[in-house]
Amino acid sequence: MEKLLKELQYAELQRQTRRHFLQSCGFGLGALGLGSLLDSCGPTSAKSAMPGEEALKARIPHFAPKAKRVIYIHMAGAPSQLELFDYKPELVKYHGKDCPAEFLEGKKFAFIQGVPKMLGPQSKFKQYGQSGAWMSDYVPYLQTVADEITFMKAMHTDQFNHAPAQLLMHTGSARLGRPSLGAWATYGLGSENQNLPGFIVLASGGQPDAGKSVYGSGFLPSVYQGVQCRTGGDPVLYVSDPNGMNRDMRKQTINAINEINKQTYEEVQDPEILTRISQYEMAFRMQMSVPEVMDVSKEPQFILDMYGVKPGEGTFAMNCLLARKLVENDVRFVQLFDWGWDGHGTSKDHNVEGGLRQKCRESDQPIAALIQDLKMRGLLEETLIIWGAEFGRTPMQENRNGLVMPFMGRDHHLDAFTMWMAGGGVKQGFSHGETDELGYYGVKDRVHVHDLQATILHLMGFDHEKFTYPFQGRNFRLTDTEGKVIRQVIA
Amino acid sequence: MFYPLLQVSGWFSNWALFIGRFHPVLVHLPIGFLLIAAFLEVGRRTGKISVSESTISFILFWSAIGATFACIAGYLLSLGGGYEEELLSDHKWQGIGVAVFAWIAWIVKSDLLKFKIPFSTAIYLPAFGLATILTMTAGHDGGSLTHGEGYLTQYTPEPFRSIAGMPPITEPVTEIKPIANIEQAVVYRDIVQPILELRCVQCHNANKQKGDLRLDQLALILKGGEGGPGLIVGKSAESDLIKRCLLPESDDDHMPPKGKPQLTNEQIALLSWWIEQGASADKKVVELKKSDLVKPALASLSSGGSSVAGAKSSESPILHLKVQAGNEKDIEALKKAGLIVNNLSRDQNLIEVSAVNDPNFGDNQMGLLTSLSDQITWLKLGGTKITDASLKEISRLKNLNKLHLEHTGITDAGLANLKNLQYLEYINLVDTKITDAGLKNIASMKGLKSVYVWKSAVTDSAVSQVSRLYPKLLIVNGFNEAAVAQFLKAGDSIQTAVAEKVP
Numbered sequence: 001m002e003k004l005l006k007e008l009q010y011a012e013l014q015r016q017t018r019r020h021f022l023q024s025c026g027f028g029l030g031a032l033g034l035g036s037l038l039d040s041c042g043p044t045s046a047k048s049a050m051p052g053e054e055a056l057k058a059r060i061p062h063f064a065p066k067a068k069r070v071i072y073i074h075m076a077g078a079p080s081q082l083e084l085f086d087y088k089p090e091l092v093k094y095h096g097k098d099c100p101a102e103f104l105e106g107k108k109f110a111f112i113q114g115v116p117k118m119l120g121p122q123s124k125f126k127q128y129g130q131s132g133a134w135m136s137d138y139v140p141y142l143q144t145v146a147d148e149i150t151f152m153k154a155m156h157t158d159q160f161n162h163a164p165a166q167l168l169m170h171t172g173s174a175r176l177g178r179p180s181l182g183a184w185a186t187y188g189l190g191s192e193n194q195n196l197p198g199f200i201v202l203a204s205g206g207q208p209d210a211g212k213s214v215y216g217s218g219f220l221p222s223v224y225q226g227v228q229c230r231t232g233g234d235p236v237l238y239v240s241d242p243n244g245m246n247r248d249m250r251k252q253t254i255n256a257i258n259e260i261n262k263q264t265y266e267e268v269q270d271p272e273i274l275t276r277i278s279q280y281e282m283a284f285r286m287q288m289s290v291p292e293v294m295d296v297s298k299e300p301q302f303i304l305d306m307y308g309v310k311p312g313e314g315t316f317a318m319n320c321l322l323a324r325k326l327v328e329n330d331v332r333f334v335q336l337f338d339w340g341w342d343g344h345g346t347s348k349d350h351n352v353e354g355g356l357r358q359k360c361r362e363s364d365q366p367i368a369a370l371i372q373d374l375k376m377r378g379l380l381e382e383t384l385i386i387w388g389a390e391f392g393r394t395p396m397q398e399n400r401n402g403l404v405m406p407f408m409g410r411d412h413h414l415d416a417f418t419m420w421m422a423g424g425g426v427k428q429g430f431s432h433g434e435t436d437e438l439g440y441y442g443v444k445d446r447v448h449v450h451d452l453q454a455t456i457l458h459l460m461g462f463d464h465e466k467f468t469y470p471f472q473g474r475n476f477r478l479t480d481t482e483g484k485v486i487r488q489v490i491a
Numbered sequence: 492m493f494y495p496l497l498q499v500s501g502w503f504s505n506w507a508l509f510i511g512r513f514h515p516v517l518v519h520l521p522i523g524f525l526l527i528a529a530f531l532e533v534g535r536r537t538g539k540i541s542v543s544e545s546t547i548s549f550i551l552f553w554s555a556i557g558a559t560f561a562c563i564a565g566y567l568l569s570l571g572g573g574y575e576e577e578l579l580s581d582h583k584w585q586g587i588g589v590a591v592f593a594w595i596a597w598i599v600k601s602d603l604l605k606f607k608i609p610f611s612t613a614i615y616l617p618a619f620g621l622a623t624i625l626t627m628t629a630g631h632d633g634g635s636l637t638h639g640e641g642y643l644t645q646y647t648p649e650p651f652r653s654i655a656g657m658p659p660i661t662e663p664v665t666e667i668k669p670i671a672n673i674e675q676a677v678v679y680r681d682i683v684q685p686i687l688e689l690r691c692v693q694c695h696n697a698n699k700q701k702g703d704l705r706l707d708q709l710a711l712i713l714k715g716g717e718g719g720p721g722l723i724v725g726k727s728a729e730s731d732l733i734k735r736c737l738l739p740e741s742d743d744d745h746m747p748p749k750g751k752p753q754l755t756n757e758q759i760a761l762l763s764w765w766i767e768q769g770a771s772a773d774k775k776v777v778e779l780k781k782s783d784l785v786k787p788a789l790a791s792l793s794s795g796g797s798s799v800a801g802a803k804s805s806e807s808p809i810l811h812l813k814v815q816a817g818n819e820k821d822i823e824a825l826k827k828a829g830l831i832v833n834n835l836s837r838d839q840n841l842i843e844v845s846a847v848n849d850p851n852f853g854d855n856q857m858g859l860l861t862s863l864s865d866q867i868t869w870l871k872l873g874g875t876k877i878t879d880a881s882l883k884e885i886s887r888l889k890n891l892n893k894l895h896l897e898h899t900g901i902t903d904a905g906l907a908n909l910k911n912l913q914y915l916e917y918i919n920l921v922d923t924k925i926t927d928a929g930l931k932n933i934a935s936m937k938g939l940k941s942v943y944v945w946k947s948a949v950t951d952s953a954v955s956q957v958s959r960l961y962p963k964l965l966i967v968n969g970f971n972e973a974a975v976a977q978f979l980k981a982g983d984s985i986q987t988a989v990a991e992k993v994p
Contacts, residue, residue, distance in 0.1 A: 064810050064835040140981045192831055194848045302975040330847045365982055372978065376969025378897065378919040378943030461836065465752060481750035 059188055061461025066425025066490075067384035069327045070185060070460070071334045073320075073367065076166065076208045077342030078389035079359065080352045080410050081418035082439050086153055087125040087134040090437040091395055095120030099396045103440055110160050110412040111344065111400045118438070119397035122353045122408055131429025138360040141368035147429035148371055148380070148422045150489045154433030154442025155419050157391050157449045160412045162209035162342070165390035168449055170214040172478045179218035179469075180226065181453065182333035184478050187224045187469070188462050192330035195289035197227040197282065199333045200326055204316040206339030215335050219471040223275040226335055229322075230314065235294040240287060247287075254280050293329050296321055306369040320366035324373050327383050338363060341389060344398050345409015352393070353408045371422055384424025384459055392417020395438045416442050419452065425459045427491045450483035458485045504570070511568030518565070518633065520557035521589060522626050524550050529623045544600065551597040554622070558590035574636050582636060585629035592622035639698045670792045674777040679709060682776075682792065683765050686758045687712075690747055706732075709772050724770045727763035736762075757788035764788075807938075809841070809868055809892045809914040816840040817866040825859050828852070835868055841890065843869035850874055857884040864888050871895040873919065879905025890914055897921035897943070903929030914938055921969075922946040927953035934961050945969030 082088060099116050123136035129146030142149075159165035164174035171178035179187070182199040191198025201215045208214050215226030229235040241250055258277045265273040296304065297311050299321070304310070309317045316338045323334045341359055343352040367387065374380040393410035416435045422428075433445035454464040457478060464483055468475035528550040534540040535547070565586055569579055595618040598604050599611035608614070634643060647657060667685045670676050687706045693699075695706040695716075704716025712721040715731065722730035735746035736759050747753060754762075764785040768774070776789065817840060825832050829849035835841040844860065844867055846852040853876040860867060867888045872881070873895040882905035885891065892914050902924045909915065916938055920929075926948040933939065934957045944954070945968055954968045970978065 060834040060837050062837055064841075140983075141978075144978060144981050190833075192845060192847050302970070302972045306970065306975045306978060330845070365979075368981075369978075372970065376943070376945045376967055377921055378895075378917070378941070378945075378967065381917065381941065484753070 061188065062463045062466060063461050065461030067459040068382040069332055070384045071323045071327060072386045073336045075341045075389045076337050076339045078391050078393060079341045079356060080343055080393040082121050082393065082395060083123045083352050083356055084136055084138055085134060085151055085418040086435055086439050088121060088437060088439040091118060091439060092120040094118040094438060111398055112396060112411045113399060113402055116396040116399045118395055119408060119410060129429055133431060138357055139364045141365045145368050145371045149420050150426045150430040150432065151418060151420045152432050152447045153418045154435055154444065154446040155417045156442055156446055157414045160391060160414045162390060166208055166210040166214050169390050171218065172450060172453055172480055176213050177218055179220040180215045181478065182215055182226050182335050183217040183220050183224040185333045185460055187220050188467060189332055189460060191332055195285040196329060196331050198331060199226040200331055201226040201228040201335045202319040202322060203337040204319050208337045220469060221271060221275055223278060229294065235290050236286060254284050293325050294322060307366045316363050317366035320370045324370055327379060343393065343409050345405035345407040351407030351409045374423065380423040382424060385422045388419030395440050416440060425491055426489050432489050447486055450479040451486055454479050454483035455486045507567040508571050510564055511571060514561060514564035514568045517557060517561040521554045521561060522630060524554035524557060525593065525623055525626050528554060548597060548600045551593060555590060555593035555597050558593050562586050562590050578632055578636055582629055582632040585625045585632060588625040589622050589629055592618045596622060673789055673792055676776050678765050678774055678776055678779060679772050682761055686762060690752060690754050722766050722770060725767060727766040730766050733759065733763050757791050760785050760788045807892055807916055809890055812890060814840050814865045817842060817863045821862040828856055828859055840866055841868040842866045845871040846875050847871060851876060854878055854880040857881045860884065861887050865890060867891060869893040873897040875899060882906065882908045886911060893917040895919045896923060899923055907932055909933065910936060916940040919943045920947050925949060930957055934964060939964060941965040943967050
């Protein structure tokens with residue numbers, strides 16, 4: 001026996017030539033280097049630190065959050081601040097006059113060419129509330145909650161086209177691939193209600209121009225991406241059991257699939273498999289919880305009246321009511337998109353007169369109702385409401401192709417626009433920032449998109465400079481290398 | 492001698508640097524050759540291996556050639572500048588030494604020359620030895636030149652660290668420590684230097700001197716760098732240190748550079764104040780005149796200097812309370828029962844507990860909470876099965892700050908138990924059996940800020956009565972049908988306006 005073993009050893013050693021040694025040296029060292037290179041690309045990346053269900057548990061914030069939940073209302077297309085909140089009486093005098101050359105020098109617009117005419121405000125303004133907030137007759141309901149709101153009137157952005165500007169607003173970058181604000185929020189604070197996704201998206205009027213990326217999870221594990229629910233019919237497509245499939249059988253199916261997935265996970269250790277497993281389980285629970293939370297038939301009539309909704313409608317008003325129900329059930333981040341605010345003056349629906357007025361009519365009442373409703377439920381203190389768009393609109397009238405538009409319209413404008421926040425630790429009845437007398441540039445307390453993002457994260461308990469995720473060899477953050485917290489708006 | 496040439500001729504300087512950059516490549520040849528020659532020599536002399544002298548001599552020859560070229564490339568590289576003079580000079584002479592002694596060692600062994608030189612055999616070993624030793628010292632200094640001094644031993648582990656008498660590994664400064672007694676703080680040492688350490692010294696220190704500027708010592712700040720003195724005593728607006736911070740971030744001269752963490756307005760205010768007041772090295776805060784501008788900034792230092800004093804005012808005192816960490820087992824027990832348990836923030840042990848996933852949570856489980864009576868700050872029991880019995884237990888959670896009891900069966904009797912909770916600021920009583928009496932009873936609680944009583948038995952008249960008595964307390968009773976009808980009237984104006992505009 002011993003002899004045999006010795007012989008084996010000898011044979012083995014004979015087979016191992018110097019060539020083998022060099023080969024394994026070369027290959028081994030190369031593999032080491034390659035391994036560290038590929039680390040950030042492959043499935044077994046840094047994501048493995050917190051896969052699946054575990055990932056949805058909360059991380060500890062840097063400081064106690066003032067806003068535990070967020071409702072972000074995005075008016076896709078960008079309403080005109082000059083017709084809603086940024087009152088510019090001086091612009092009335094300039095109405096119909098040529099735009100001053102200094103506004104046009106070195107500037108590029110999406111559609112304006114040559115020298116456009118200035119366009120005076122199309123609405124009537126008054127001051128409201130104890131805070132004396134300027135608001136127009138386009139938003140009569142919002143006037144009733146003027147003292148809950150903090151306006152930021154000198155917002156500015158870097159992008160003048162819808163899709164990149166929306167991406168910048170929600171992901172901190174005008175290019176694809178970064179996680180959205182809601183994904184960061186659920187990544188940071190986790191999801192509370194185990195039966196509902198932590199980040200839910202509701203859209204009305206159409207989808208955001210930048211598509212699903214504005215609520216995607218980017219390089220964060222996909223478990224953090226926004227789940228879009230429909231407002232009419234099945235809230236989530238295919239979430240209800242098909243005919244002939246009962247709930248027990250569905251459970252068994254999911255158990256079997258998860259078992260196979262678990263085996264695969266043990267084999268290849270890709271954390272996205274754990275994400276998948278937890279999504280299956282979540283979907284199973286959602287079959288019960290989602291129809292329940294999305295069902296407004298049990299709401300009293302006066303609440304439905306307050307929002308101005310009828311059961312079964314898939315309107316923006318319905319989405320506001322659903323947003324309230326979702327945050328009431330401790331969903332972390334609710335993202336509302338309403339499409340159709342692009343008032344170029346090209347048609348009856350897209351202008352800053354009747355068209356904008358109509359959009360306001362559909363959204364103003366439910367937004368005010370949402371603020372009132374959250375307040376009386378004791379939820380507004382802990383829920384941050386953000387309202388805004390991807391950019392603003394020019395004080396000049398649009399002159400696309402050098403023609404006069406059939407309706408009063410304004411072009412995309414990145415140097416000045418208004419956004420507002422309410423609840424969740426921001427000041428009540430406050431206005432931050434000012435634009436020049438024609439509403440073209442911010443002249444005081446300008447707020448960049450990254451500053452706003454830094455502030456939102458701050459309200460949620462995160463220092464935006466330390467709130468990072470390692471990807472492709474460096475730490476990424478929502479605000480990348482920019483952004484300052486606007487402390488003046490924090491209560 | 493090369494300097495003037497370098498200045499006038501870009502062509503030459505490009506070539507010089509091109510060749511110079513091969514120094515790190517070339518330099519490893521003589522290192523390897525010399526060491527292998529030394530090992531062979533030792534092996535030969537101890538009789539362990541059989542190797543001829545001519546082999547060693549051959550290796551020495553190439554060592555000398557390699558060392559010579561490395562010296563030339565090294566010199567050209569050094570013309571690029573940016574190295575510490577003294578260290579560079581040491582390295583240079585050691586490198587030249589290696590080449591010289593390698594040549595000597597080769598010459599005295601070479602078949603052609605060894606007989607022409609007296610005592611050649613006596614010179615051989617010392618020259619060889621010196622070349623080898625100098626290789627190592629030159630190599631070490633070269634490493635220090637590229638990576639900075641102390642690079643090699645920066646992460647020396649214990650116990651070798653203490654044995655070598657090295658200080659413990661220091662983490663880079665990332666935060667300013669709060670100052671307990673501001674008035675007695677030495678302005679430069681306790682306020683100014685920590686700000687500079689945090690934001691500036693990384694690039695302006697003994698080892699790295701961007702713009703020839705060092706900000707780690709007062710004398711060196713005064714001395715300044717390429718752009719002149721770092722500050723002008725008494726004139727903050729003319730001091731580079733302040734001016735650069737105030738430039739727009741996109742300006743090339745702005746400091747810290749774009750993308751790096753910036754100084755806050757308070758920190759800039761503090762630095763300006765210190766310069767205005769004479770930039771003294773040892774004066775305390777109490778000895779200097781305080782402007783209105785700097786007061787809030789000074790106040791913020793007690794909390795680490797990064798937050799605005801104004802932002803603190805509305806924050807509840809509880810959030811600065813330090814309590815012991817809760818028992819892990821108790822926390823686990825809560826989680827097992829289906830509750831969510833989270834820390835409020837990273838630097839404290841206060842926790843929030845939520846029963847959102849456990850609507851069946853009831854009185855019999857309350858004992859789980861009281862074992863964490865110091866830590867539980869936010870408690871959410873809305874929509875659970877708890878009754879008045881639970882409120883007795885809740886009254887023992889002495890640091891409670893926010894309490895959600897909406898949609899539960901609690902009554903006035905249970906609510907009365909909570910009166911001793913001094914930190915309680917928020918209480919949600921929506922959809923409970925609380926009446927006017929219950930509201931009046933808790934309204935006198937000192938810390939209380941907001942009470943929500945919608946859909947309870949509390950009447951509007953009681954709400955307005957209590958609100959008059961306690962004007963700072965927010966009591967929200969919410970909308971009923973009539974209030975909604977009133978709310979809807981707001982829209983009358985737009986309805987008519989739209990009717991006019993839209994056909």
